[in-house]
Amino acid sequence: MKLFGYFRSSAAYRVRIALNLKGIEADQRFVHLRKGEQLAPEYGALNPQGMVPMLIDGPNVLTQSLAIIEYLEETNPEPSLLPKLPLERARVRAIAQSIACDIHPLNNLRVLRYLIGPMKLSDDAKNEWYKHWVTEGLTALEKSLSPAAGTGTFCHGDQPTLADICLVPQIYNAEKADVDLTPFPRITKIVAACRELRAFQDADPAKQRDAE
Amino acid sequence: MKLFGYFRSSAAYRVRIALNLKGIEADQRFVHLRKGEQLAPEYGALNPQGMVPMLIDGPNVLTQSLAIIEYLEETNPEPSLLPKLPLERARVRAIAQSIACDIHPLNNLRVLRYLIGPMKLSDDAKNEWYKHWVTEGLTALEKSLSPAAGTGTFCHGDQPTLADICLVPQIYNAEKADVDLTPFPRITKIVAACRELRAFQDADPAKQRDAE
Incomplete structure (x- = not known):
């Protein structure tokens, strides 16, 4: 592979x-x-x-x-990276997609470049755009995770799933962009639990051979 | 339900x-x-x-x-809305996600409103933004569908799948926004085949009880 x-x-x-x-x-x-x-x-x-x-x-x-x-x-x-029951699988996939469909696509490199290129936005406006979508997305996610039956050490239960796999890179990006994460204690706690695991540590951007 | x-x-x-x-x-x-x-x-x-x-x-x-x-x-x-084999399921999901993650999130209502609101873009710039992402996304999708083993009457084979379920609403949106679809003959043909089916017809926005 x-x-x-x-x-x-x-x-x-x-x-x-x-x-x-x-x-x-x-x-x-x-x-x-x-x-x-x-x-x-x-x-x-x-x-x-x-x-x-x-x-x-x-x-x-x-x-x-x-x-x-x-x-x-x-x-x-x-x-397994997904729970067994369809309802639980749906919850995990929904969390993953709330990041992969509703936060990340708005803030990736090609989009940011298009905003300051053809759309002629300033760097400040681009940064405001970035923080707006991350903050809005994480605000909803924090609410989904906090009271919910299902949330455990990780986004769903006590084993990492597809949801955590999407969450940790999103938080890495948010940290790089200086997004204030203090309103998101549950997310922050889950990410800390993920970062205890070798699988997440070894995948960190800074550890890749092409890191700059 | x-x-x-x-x-x-x-x-x-x-x-x-x-x-x-x-x-x-x-x-x-x-x-x-x-x-x-x-x-x-x-x-x-x-x-x-x-x-x-x-x-x-x-x-x-x-x-x-x-x-x-x-x-x-x-x-x-x-x-079934997904094929049986993991590789074919991955192809269908990838087509669906190329729409659901890489085209649609850039062009939905909340994003367009944010562009002309806080980002202060003109209507013309907003429309350019819209057409840019649809055209870029459909250009890649047309290439993926055209030569590919797997494509049939529908995006994958001769039964509608999750890929077609994402494609038809995206093309509906593109038509509403006057995006030129002539560069996408394979996509257009697949959408026409979907629109022959009652399941797609009955789901059309114009047929819903809240349609305006």
Whole structure:
């Protein structure tokens, strides 16, 4: 298996955590997003979206971080990254998607570049945009996690799931952008629990071979 | 089952299609997004994100359209909205997520309002933003669908899947925004095939009781 990623990409970071939790070895390849390597024709031929992560498993090309993680879950069920019951699986997926669909897509590199490029926003406006969506998203998530039956040491129960896999890279990004996390004590506590685990530690952007 | 939606919400539209394909009856409730009904405290108590769709199944509250559809798939497996093989399931989920994570979140109502509100962009700039992300996303999707083993009458094979469920509402939105779809013949053909089916027809925004 080959994982094409970039140390700062939070979507690639999610897949690194999932691989580590499942103990799957993957040969890491690096695509330098800031230098535009994702736009190279050879990469685009495999992945027309020109994004990371991309997982190559034998002759097969997989894209989209959550689809890749569901694939890893189906092909390597243990340890499981989703609970057993449909209702609990739905809760975990909803938390993951509240990050992967409603926070992260608004704040990734291509979007921030488009705001200060063609949309001609100032750096200050771009930073306001960034903090707005992170804060709004985390505010809702904190409410979802705090009173809810289901929340444990981790977002759901006492084992890390797909929800935590999405949460930790999002919080890494929020910290880099100096977002105030004090209104989110439950999230902060869950992230601290994740960071105790080797699988999360080894996936940290700063530890990747392409880190700058 | 109760589905809380809004006729123009493409995330709610996805769940309506899924329910129809599976032949599941749900009592529809309407949340008027433009009037801000999603921000009412009673709604927020159930769904802190203040978004639609929300599905109530007995005592359980489910949010996030893709999580809801995976739940419907797990609890009502036939007819299936995902293929059997993990690799094919990953392809379908990746297509769905390329829409649900990389196109739609950039162009939904709350984001467009934030662009012309706090970000002070003109209507023209907002429309340029809208068309940019739709066109970029559909360009990649057209490439993914066109040469690919797997594509059939629908995005994957000859039965509608989660991928088509995400595609049709996205194309509905693109048409409303006058995005030029002529560069996307494969997508256009697949959408036409979907629109032959009663499940897609009945889910159309114009046919909902809250349509304006």
